[in-house]
Amino acid sequence: MAVSVNMNLEYKIGGGFMRIGIIGGGAIGLLFACYLSKSNQVTLYCRTNEQVRLINKYGIYLKHHGTVDNFTIKAQPSDEISAEDLFIIAVKQYQLEQIERVFHHIPSQTPLIFIQNGVAHLKFIENLSHETIIVGVVEHGALKEKTNYVHHTGEGLTRLAIFRGNEQFVGPIIHKLNTIPFPFIFEKDYLEMVFGKLIVNAVINPLTAILKAKNGELMLNSHYLHLVHLVLDEVVKILDISDREKVFMRIKTICENTASNQSSMLKDILNHRQTEIDGIIGGLLNMAETKDLKVPVLQFLYHSIKGMER
Numbered sequence: 001m002a003v004s005v006n007m008n009l010e011y012k013i014g015g016g017f018m019r020i021g022i023i024g025g026g027a028i029g030l031l032f033a034c035y036l037s038k039s040n041q042v043t044l045y046c047r048t049n050e051q052v053r054l055i056n057k058y059g060i061y062l063k064h065h066g067t068v069d070n071f072t073i074k075a076q077p078s079d080e081i082s083a084e085d086l087f088i089i090a091v092k093q094y095q096l097e098q099i100e101r102v103f104h105h106i107p108s109q110t111p112l113i114f115i116q117n118g119v120a121h122l123k124f125i126e127n128l129s130h131e132t133i134i135v136g137v138v139e140h141g142a143l144k145e146k147t148n149y150v151h152h153t154g155e156g157l158t159r160l161a162i163f164r165g166n167e168q169f170v171g172p173i174i175h176k177l178n179t180i181p182f183p184f185i186f187e188k189d190y191l192e193m194v195f196g197k198l199i200v201n202a203v204i205n206p207l208t209a210i211l212k213a214k215n216g217e218l219m220l221n222s223h224y225l226h227l228v229h230l231v232l233d234e235v236v237k238i239l240d241i242s243d244r245e246k247v248f249m250r251i252k253t254i255c256e257n258t259a260s261n262q263s264s265m266l267k268d269i270l271n272h273r274q275t276e277i278d279g280i281i282g283g284l285l286n287m288a289e290t291k292d293l294k295v296p297v298l299q300f301l302y303h304s305i306k307g308m309e310r
Contacts, residue, residue, distance in 0.1 A: 017040050018173075018176060019041045020036055020042050020043070020085065022045065022087075023091060023099065024045070025044055025046035025147075027144035027150055028115065028138055028142055029090035030142070031140060031142040031150050035182035037072075040176075042073055043074045043076055043084065044074070045075075045078040045080075046075055047077075050147065056074065056075050061148060062150055063149070081102060084110065085111075086113065089114045091116075093116040093118055093120050093279035094276065096116070096124045103128055108129045109132075111170070112132070114135050115137070117137075117279055118279030118283050119284075120278060120282060131165060132166070133164040134161065134173075136159060136160040139159070141155075157184070158183070158184045159186075160177075160184055160187065161189065163190050174186050195239055196250075198280065199239065200254055201276075202284060203218075206231075206302075207227055207228065207301070208262065209268075209269045210305070211227075215254070215255045216255055228248075231298070231301065232244070232247065232251070234284075234288075238287050238291065239284075275305055281301050282302060285299065
């Protein structure tokens with residue numbers, strides 16, 4: 001069965017399309033569904049029947065650079081999994097356990113791509129039986145303005161790396177996904193890739209959420225910038241990062257390039273939703289504990305956000 005699935009996927013790649021299932025109808029799920037549907041057969045698996053109904057009836061609206069386009073996308077409830085060549089898991093990290101039963105209906109030969117923030121999801125992925133698992137970090141900005149309406153607020157890359165599987169099999173998948181203007185690139189080391197995004201999220205997300213500040217304000221306000229350095233000091237200590245200045249410059253660049261954006265954690269707090277603080281800062285605190293490191297600033301961030309969630 002594994003051979004037939006792989007041969008089928010290679011044939012479809014050569015033939016110009018894949019059947020891609022995207023699990024999660026949030027901002028990133030909607031964004032991926034629109035762009036990938038340009039050259040693939042996409043099904044979006046949603047948590048609510050209302051979102052399924054709206055998407056099947058009206059499609060998905062994508063706003064980008066002031067223009068709004070409509071995409072005809074098939075939607076299904078997330079507990080009604082169909083045969084796909086590839087699944088992209090676009091739910092938040094804390095939602096993975098809620099949909100754990102879904103993975104029992106996906107054949108172990110079918111490749112999975114996980115695009116959660118933080119590091120906590122890696123432990124969940126480790127326990128899956130699927131043969132090919134890819135992890136990714138998404139550098140696009142997206143805002144879900146309505147149930148079937150997404151605003152592409154910032155262009156970026158999606159970086160992918162192998163968590164488990166054969167590189168010769170994964171290569172064609174990434175090549176087929178790499179459709180301009182929505183590029184995917186391959187990274188050799190998944191941990192290095194995930195840690196790179198984790199550092200950015202750990203500094204920007206909780207600070208902007210607590211301060212109710214846009215990303216750019218972290219660099220413009222000298223007091224906020226001081227807090228950035230305090231957080232970064234503890235993060236690089238936990239991850240044993242040697243080139244602190246390089247990391248800071250990346251954070252600075254992202255803040256400047258997304259200066260008018262609200263971080264995803266700030267949006268969650270403003271909309272009274274659960275945040276990804278457990279997957280981001282919570283994951284770092286677990287690492288700090290195993291290394292017997294004192295990280296009072298990260299402790300403050302974690303408990304502040306957890307208190308604001310309630």
